[in-house]
Amino acid sequence: MDDRPIGVFDSGIGGLTVFSEIIRLLPDESIIYFGDTARFPYGPKNLEEIRHFVFKIAEFLIDRNVKMIVIACNTATVAALDDLKKRYNIPVIGVIEPGARIAAQYTTNKRVGLIATKGTVLSQAYEIAVKKINPEIKLFSHAAPKLVELIEAGILDGKELDDVINVYLLPLIMESIDVLILGCTHLPLIEKKITALSKNRFKVVSSAVETAEDVKSTLLELGLASSKIENKAGNVKEFYETGSKSHFLEVGRIFLGEKIREVKRVTLDI
Numbered sequence: 344m345d346d347r348p349i350g351v352f353d354s355g356i357g358g359l360t361v362f363s364e365i366i367r368l369l370p371d372e373s374i375i376y377f378g379d380t381a382r383f384p385y386g387p388k389n390l391e392e393i394r395h396f397v398f399k400i401a402e403f404l405i406d407r408n409v410k411m412i413v414i415a416c417n418t419a420t421v422a423a424l425d426d427l428k429k430r431y432n433i434p435v436i437g438v439i440e441p442g443a444r445i446a447a448q449y450t451t452n453k454r455v456g457l458i459a460t461k462g463t464v465l466s467q468a469y470e471i472a473v474k475k476i477n478p479e480i481k482l483f484s485h486a487a488p489k490l491v492e493l494i495e496a497g498i499l500d501g502k503e504l505d506d507v508i509n510v511y512l513l514p515l516i517m518e519s520i521d522v523l524i525l526g527c528t529h530l531p532l533i534e535k536k537i538t539a540l541s542k543n544r545f546k547v548v549s550s551a552v553e554t555a556e557d558v559k560s561t562l563l564e565l566g567l568a569s570s571k572i573e574n575k576a577g578n579v580k581e582f583y584e585t586g587s588k589s590h591f592l593e594v595g596r597i598f599l600g601e602k603i604r605e606v607k608r609v610t611l612d613i
C-alpha cells in the first residue's frame with residue numbers, strides 16, 4: 344500500500360480527460376495534475392525540445408514525491424516515454440499503446456483513422472503500435488492542430504468548431520475507416536461532437552479509459568495502490584499550470600465540475 348500521489352501531466356488541459364478516467368476508476372488515489380500551459384502547444388515543436396520540457400515537469404512531480412508518472416499527452420509520450428522510464432525507478436505510463444490497443448480491438452475492416460498533433464503523426468508511433476498488435480491494420484493519419492488550439496482556448500462548441508472537425512474528418516471518411524483514434528488527449532473533450540458529426544460512419548475511441556486501466560493494473564501489480572482512505576480529506580487532487588493566460592480553470596470546471604477548485608501557477612526553470 345502506498346498513499347503517495349500519482350503525477351499526471353500534459354501540455355495543457357487535454358490530460359484532464361485521462362485524469363477524469365483515473366479518478367473514476369481509482370477514487371482513493373491522490374493525484375497531482377500538471378499542465379504546461381506556458382509552452383502549449385507541444386504538437387508543432389521538435390521532439391528534442393519537448394523532451395527537455397518533460398524532464399523539467401518530471402522533476403517537479405518527483406519533488407512532490409509521486410509514486411507514478413502518467414504522461415497524459417500523446418506528443419510527450421512520443422518524445423519522452425522511454426527516456427523517463429530509464430531515468431526514474433517509479434513506473435511511467437504513456438497513452439499511445441493503450442489507444443492503439445483499443446483501436447485494434449474495435450476495427451473489423453482493419454482501416455483505422457487517427458487525428459493527432461503533427462509531432463504524433465510524424466513519429467508514426469500509432470502506426471508502429473497498431474501494427475505490432477495486428478500487422479494487417481492500415482492507419483490513415485491527419486494532424487489536427489487547429490482543433491487542439493480551439494479546445495485549449497475553451498471553444499468546445501459552435502459552427503467554427505464543427506467546420507474544423509468536418510475538414511479533418513472528410514479525408515478519413517473517404518478512406519472508409521471504421522474506427523477513429525483521438526490521438527491527442529485534448530480531443531476527447533469534444534468526443535460527443537466528433538461522434539455526432541461522424542454520423543455513425545465509424546467508432547470514435549481514445550486512450551483515456553485504457554490508460555486508466557493500465558494505471559490500475561500497474562499499481563496493483565507493484566503493490567502501490569492507495570490504502571482505503573476513510574477520511575477523504577487525505578485524498579488530494581492538486582492542479583498546477585505554468586501559463587498565466589490559459590483557460591485551464593474555466594474549461595476544467597466544465598469538464599470536472601467541483602472536482603477542480605483551484606489551479607496553482609508555477610514556473611519551471613527551463
Ligand code: DGL
Binds near residue numbers: 387418
Ligand atoms: N494533448 C497533447 C497530446 O495528446 C497535445 C496538445 C499540444 O499540441 O500541446 O498530444
